[in-house]
Amino acid sequence: MNLRFTKMHGAGNDFVVIDATRQPLTLTPEQMRRLGDRRFGVGCDQILVVEPGREPGDDFAYRIFNGASGEEVEHCGNGSRCFVRYAVDHGLTDKRSIRVRTVNALLELHLREDGRVTVDMGAPVFExxxxxxxxxxxxxxxxxxxxxxxxxxxxxxxxxxxxxxxxxxxxxxxxxxxxxxxxxxxxxxxxxxxxxxxxxxxxxxxxxxxxxxxxxxxxxxxxxxxxxxxxxxxxxxxxxxxxxxxxxxxxxxxxxxxxxxxxxxxxxxxxxxxxxxxxxxxxxxx
Structure with missing residues (x-):
């Protein structure tokens, strides 16, 4: 399969971003590792898969995979900033503030006029x-x-x-x-x-x-x-x-x-x- 991707980074934390809003995308852990490999693939810390919103009021959802191992992980703050930049720049939304659901959280992301992104990361957990x-x-x-x-x-x-x-x-x-x-x-x-x-x-x-x-x-x-x-x-x-x-x-x-x-x-x-x-x-x- 031929796969279109965008390479992005947030303060040096780098990502391969894939658009799965139009049709579902399923990659094996081996394929994820191939994407993340810095010698034989594109190279990245994490792979971000952009998906349609899952719940009423959600603008999008996205999934996060480690580039080195191919395993899915729960959260990535730098990735969430790249997510909103990707969505705006690729015409997936005309909003500058969007709601995005990950595997275990709902994030509010705001693209600022200076190009930086502010993310409401939710409350910390101490228990x-x-x-x-x-x-x-x-x-x-x-x-x-x-x-x-x-x-x-x-x-x-x-x-x-x-x-x-x-x-x-x-x-x-x-x-x-x-x-x-x-x-x-x-x-x-x-x-x-x-x-x-x-x-x-x-x-x-x-x-x-x-x-x-x-x-x-x-x-x-x-x-x-x-x-x-x-x-x-x-x-x-x-x-x-x-x-x-x-x-x-x-x-x-x-x-x-x-x-x-x-x-x-x-x-x-x-x-x-x-x-x-x-x-x-x-x-x-x-």
Whole structure:
């Protein structure tokens, strides 16, 4: 089969976007891996499949697959920004604000006049069973009343948050020297996380600025991770390190995260603003 695609990126987190609004698209995990392969395919962190809305009031739906493994995942913040940019640029909608359903969330996306996209990522989840995370027999250290859980075998503490997908965030002195590639896979596959986890390494510069690296579940380290940026900022706000609006410097670019959870309640939505860029379009034979 010949498959049309668009290559996009959001702060260096890159995607292959496929339009399945006109007819259903079914690809095998092997075909997904072929698309994601940076030597034998197009190359990407994730593959985004654009679909018609599933529920009344939804503009679209979309599915997310890891390029390295071909497995379907729940959420991708940078991908959601590329999604709305794709929909507008390809004439699938004339709206600048759209409602999009993923496998486990309904997102509100807004294309701004400056070309950046703001995404309402919904409220963070802290309950261990919903992340999911197994805290049995662990005693957390409280930072401003927020649990920092010890992963004793790794000698680290992590804050545990879900943004529609699980995240373990640890504060580090310097992201450039943090053992991301060595420690990331061990955190990702730690037995305390039954569905594995994204591992975030957070450096606080001041109350409104941080640096972040994320070792993503099923993808390895990426140049940016939208849900990871949201989870890291939420964890930093709850721990008392950060203010409600934070610029997150990832290796691929800058994201702005806003969360009023301490002033408006923990169910306040997380807002993420950042770039979405089309790189090229093409066709591949699978």
């Amino acid at each position: 261990s069973e919903r992340v999911p995370f197994d805290p049995r027999a662990l005693t957390p250290r409280l930072e401003n009343g927020f649990e920092q859980w010890p992963l004793v075998d790794l000698g680290i503490e992590v804050a545990v948050v879900s943004m529609g997908n699980p995240h373990a965030v640890q504060r580090v002195a310097d992201v450039e020297t943090a053992p991301v590639l060595e420690q990331g896979p061990r955190i990702e596959n730690h037995p305390r996380f039954p569905r594995r986890v994204n591992a975030g390494f957070l450096q606080v510069l001041d109350r409104g600025h941080v640096k972040l690296r994320v070792f993503e579940r099923g993808a390895g380290e990426t140049l940016a991770c939208g849900t990871g940026a949201c989870a890291a900022v939420v964890a930093g706000i709850r721990a008392g390190w950060l203010d409600e609006r934070v610029d997150v410097q990832a290796r691929g670019g800058l994201l702005t995260i806003e969360w009023a959870g301490l002033s408006q309640g923990l169910q306040a939505p997380v807002l993420m603003t950042g770039p979405a860029v089309q790189v090229f379009e093409g066709e591949i034979s699978l």
